[in-house]
Amino acid sequence: MESADSRLFIAERFRRALPTYEKYAVAQQKISNRLISLAEKYLPTETELEQVLEIGCGSGMLTRALLNHYSVYRYTLNDLYPEAFEYLQSNSGGVSFEFICGDAEQLSFEKSHYDLVISASTIQWFKDLSSFFSQIASAIKPGGYLLLSTFAPDNLCELNSLIGQKLHYHNCNELSRMLTSHYEVLEVLQEEIVLHFANPMEVLKHLKYTGVTATESATPNYWTPKSLKQFIQDYKTRYSETANSKKVRLTYKPIYIVAREPL
Structure with missing residues (x-):
């Protein structure tokens, strides 16, 4: 469970990583591309999306990937820190966005408003x-998608086995159970x-410049x-x-979710 202070810490870590994020976020780019491929499976690219909400837009990696494949009439972006919006708007190629700054768990979104709610990592x-999941379901139009x-x-099992700090992640079955009350999963x-990295120090650099773990030990x-x-020696011994x-x-182990708000 994250406290308000830890949320501020997370926001600060990602804010600091913003200028270097896309250079080092190789896994995150793959995740964004995979989300778009899943979108194409259910939403043909000729579909014009009237209203899209993206939770945790960061540097705009997923934003640009979506806009490369879909026409979006109104694109609403959310993140914890305003610098993300400034960075994204200055690198948007003239696309206009609506920005909502704040913790998505605490915000109120318009009811039955969005054709697609999308979020990566x-x-x-x-x-x-x-x-x-319950809150955001009410913001999606009937027949709209959650991706x-x-x-x-x-x-990140290699890192966690040596440092012992990690978030509580849900597995696929747990996520499915949470979703079924509100969506067609x-x-x-x-x-x-x-x-693959040249050495363990490059692993730490990758984590720092992407803000991925948001823990000081990384x-x-x-x-x-x-x-x-000792960390370098152990990492080489176990994970060469x-x-x-x-x-x-x-090793990143992403889970992808595609769900639809019932008609």
Whole structure:
């Protein structure tokens, strides 16, 4: 469960990572692309979306991916920090957006308003996901879609096994049960994205420059020289690609959700 202070900390971590996010967010780009491919499965690209709401827009990676495939009449973006909106608008190529700043769990959205509510790698931070699913269902038009990604319980398993800090992630079955009260659940599926790094320090750099974990232990500033040396040694020992390889791996385990508001 996230406190107000921890939400501010999360917002600050992502705000600081904003200028470097897209350069380092390789897994997140794959996740955004996968969400769009799932959208195309249920919403033909010739579909004109009148009203779209994106939760946790960040740097606009998913925003641009959606606009590359769909015509959107009115695009509403949400995030915790206003700098995201400023950054996205300055890199939008002239597209106009409506911005709603704040915690999506605490905001009130217009009833039966959106054709599509979409979000990538955001809802894992929410403290009451079941309540959010209920709340956002009322904002979706009958026949409208909910398209989300989150992460499985063993996401970033390499890092978590060594540091021991992680969020409480829901598995596919838990997510499906939460959704069925409010939606027609079309898909809840888990995949795996393995990234390869030259060494464990590059793993920490990746986490810092994407804001992914939003925990101090994932940043080089957290470590003492002794603990950092031990972390590097342990990471190499356990998670090198092969016995003779210097490269190490980091595994993302995204879960994708496609649901529809009943007619």
